[in-house]
Amino acid sequence: xxxxxxxxxxxxxxxxxxxxxxxxxxxxxxxxxxxxxxxxxxxxxxxxxxxxxxxxxxxxxxxxxxxxxxxxxxxxxxxxxxxxxxxxxxxxxxxxxxxxxxxxxxxxxxxxxxxxxxxxxxxxxxxxxx
Amino acid sequence: xxxxxxxxxxxxxxxxxxxxxxxxxxxxxxxxxxxxxxxxxxxxxxxxxxxxxxxxxxxxxxxxxxxxxxxxxxxxxxxxxxxxxxxxxxxxxxxxxxxxxxxxxxxxxxxxxxxxxxxxxxxxxxxxxxxxxxxxxxxxxxxxxxxxxxxxxxxxxxxxxxxxxxxxxxxxxxxxxxxxxxxxxxxxxxxxxxxxxxxxxxxxxxxxxxxxxxxxxxxxxxxxxxxxxxxxxxxxxxxxxxxxxxxxxxxxxxxxxxxxxxxxxxxxxxxxxxxxxxxxxxxxxxxxxxxxxxxxxxxxxxxxxxxxxxxxxxxxxxxxxxxxxxxxxxxxxxxxxxxxxxxxxxxxxxxxxxxxxxxxxxxxxxxxxxxxxxxxxxxxxxxxxxxxxxxxxxxxxxxxxxxxxxxxxxxxxxxxxxxxxxxxxxxxxxxxx
Numbered sequence: 421x422x423x424x425x426x427x428x429x430x431x432x433x434x435x436x437x438x439x440x441x442x443x444x445x446x447x448x449x450x451x452x453x454x455x456x457x458x459x460x461x462x463x464x465x466x467x468x469x470x471x472x473x474x475x476x477x478x479x480x481x482x483x484x485x486x487x488x489x490x491x492x493x494x495x496x497x498x499x500x501x502x503x504x505x506x507x508x509x510x511x512x513x514x515x516x517x518x519x520x521x522x523x524x525x526x527x528x529x530x531x532x533x534x535x536x537x538x539x540x541x542x543x544x545x546x547x548x549x550x
Numbered sequence: 551x552x553x554x555x556x557x558x559x560x561x562x563x564x565x566x567x568x569x570x571x572x573x574x575x576x577x578x579x580x581x582x583x584x585x586x587x588x589x590x591x592x593x594x595x596x597x598x599x600x601x602x603x604x605x606x607x608x609x610x611x612x613x614x615x616x617x618x619x620x621x622x623x624x625x626x627x628x629x630x631x632x633x634x635x636x637x638x639x640x641x642x643x644x645x646x647x648x649x650x651x652x653x654x655x656x657x658x659x660x661x662x663x664x665x666x667x668x669x670x671x672x673x674x675x676x677x678x679x680x681x682x683x684x685x686x687x688x689x690x691x692x693x694x695x696x697x698x699x700x701x702x703x704x705x706x707x708x709x710x711x712x713x714x715x716x717x718x719x720x721x722x723x724x725x726x727x728x729x730x731x732x733x734x735x736x737x738x739x740x741x742x743x744x745x746x747x748x749x750x751x752x753x754x755x756x757x758x759x760x761x762x763x764x765x766x767x768x769x770x771x772x773x774x775x776x777x778x779x780x781x782x783x784x785x786x787x788x789x790x791x792x793x794x795x796x797x798x799x800x801x802x803x804x805x806x807x808x809x810x811x812x813x814x815x816x817x818x819x820x821x822x823x824x825x826x827x828x829x830x831x832x833x834x835x836x837x838x839x840x841x842x843x844x845x846x847x848x849x850x851x852x853x854x855x856x857x858x859x860x861x862x863x864x865x866x867x868x869x870x871x872x873x874x875x876x877x878x879x880x881x882x883x884x885x886x887x888x889x890x891x892x893x894x895x896x897x898x899x900x901x902x903x904x905x906x907x908x909x910x911x912x913x914x915x916x917x918x919x920x921x922x923x924x925x926x927x928x929x930x931x932x933x934x935x936x937x938x939x940x941x942x943x944x945x946x947x948x949x950x951x952x953x954x955x956x957x958x959x960x961x962x963x964x965x966x967x968x969x970x971x972x973x974x975x976x977x978x979x980x981x982x983x
Contacts, residue, residue, distance in 0.1 A: 439755055
């Protein structure tokens with residue numbers, strides 16, 4: 421057993437609007453961080469969030485994509501599941517250049533496997549033809 | 551003007567409140583329902599809220615605003631509920647009681663497609679939502695250049711119309727819309743130079759401070775406000791000043807921040823010009839209609855729900871309240887609401903800013919009192935009194951003005967209620983029990 425440095429940090433859970441303030445014990449192995457324990461989380465999802473947020477934070481990205489020949493110029497989109505947080509701006513760069521032909525249906529895949537994450541970008545609304 | 555349109559229930563507003571109320575009323579068996587919406591599409595403000603986090607309470611999953619709206623729009627269509635979009639309500643008038651003891655209501659609407667029409671109805675549901683406070687309401691000194699927007703207006707430009715309103719942004723106010731727009735504008739390539747908040751805390755959800763502001767390293771200053779706007783044709787910058795505990799500007803704390811755009815996220819006001827015009831009583835604390843436990847306003851047969859009544863934190867709560875309002879309107883139409891009214895006042899006691907409902911008309915079934923506190927307090931007892939007797943107390947670790955609280959009045963509590971109800975927040979040192 422090695423004695424790695426351990427810190428206690430305050431984290432706010434962002435999973436739901438409750439926004440629980442949690443006490444998290446983190447073990448530092450060089451730049452690698454690992455959660456040892458979580459306290460004051462209102463539900464199990466808070467604990468899961470803390471583990472993930474410390475080692476490999478992820479987020480769902482929501483933005484818009486241009487629609488060609490649509491009744492409105494944009495369709496709201498989201499990543500179908502979470503992608504690594506550090507890829508958010510790269511994903512925005514790709515989606516800024518993307519365009520889709522109307523009609524668009526809610527749930528339709530706009531882009532498959534964004535940035536090699538195996539996550540799709542899907543439409544969040546219906547857009548009819550002009 | 552055409553006048554031969556008769557309905558059981560007319561719903562003003564096709565946003566989340568109006569849609570949920572319409573579905574609930576139809577599911578109670580009411581036939582002739584129409585929703586009036588002034589925008590081109592149903593869904594209201596949810597259509598521009600493209601971020602996720604909606605629906606955890608109502609649907610048990612996380613949805614974006616447009617997805618949440620689409621679920622209800624689909625339901626409205628499946629239930630065959632009539633709706634008129636691109637149609638604005640000009641006037642509501644409430645008539646005298648007829649021989650059936652019904653008070654007919656007339657709604658004057660205008661649209662390009664159908665012209666001016668008068669619609670008759672038995673019941674009315676007010677679901678107009680709210681609007682943003684503007685610069686005029688704040689009276690910020692300085693010039694009047696282009697580039698000053700409310701946060702919601704920018705949300706519509708960016709998310710629905712595809713325009714980025716500026717490159718260097720300062721946001722005044724830390725309400726949820728401001729925080730969400732800080733993240734959105736950052737992702738779209740703008741630089742959010744500062745968010746300043748007059749108070750020592752944010753009116754927004756803590757999760758939004760974390761995921762929209764801290765995660766993107768956006769500077770956020772509490773106890774700061776904007777004291778001057780600079781620029782002739784376009785905003786060139788703002789003067790930011792620190793305030794003391796009494797919100798007084800501290801001399802010599804001025805700082806110039808260069809920017810081309812100023813966003814205001816400084817609060818929402820329920821939209822009630824129509825309610826006022828037909829004589830519905832408003833609550834000065836909420837700026838919305840005074841309602842009873844069934845969401846009926848001061849005029850019999852006129853119901854209200856959603857942000858037109860009071861500004862909600864979550865759309866899920868709007869849905870819950872609107873379902874109640876829709877059901878009540880249906881019961882009214884079907885003459886299943888007792889006309890006897892108790893008018894038991896629900897009062898805001900110590901540290902409580904307002905309550906919904908403001909009065910109770912029947913003690914037949916359990917109900918919920920929603921309320922907001924005046925400030926942030928820790929380790930409190932939330933208490934209800936009736937006839938100067940404490941009828942209920944619930945402990946809570948922390949209460950904040952930004953978080954709506956609810957208090958259940960159960961069957962056991964109902965029998966203890968006499969003459970009045972007062973909801974109060976009590977601090978530990980005051981506890982005498």
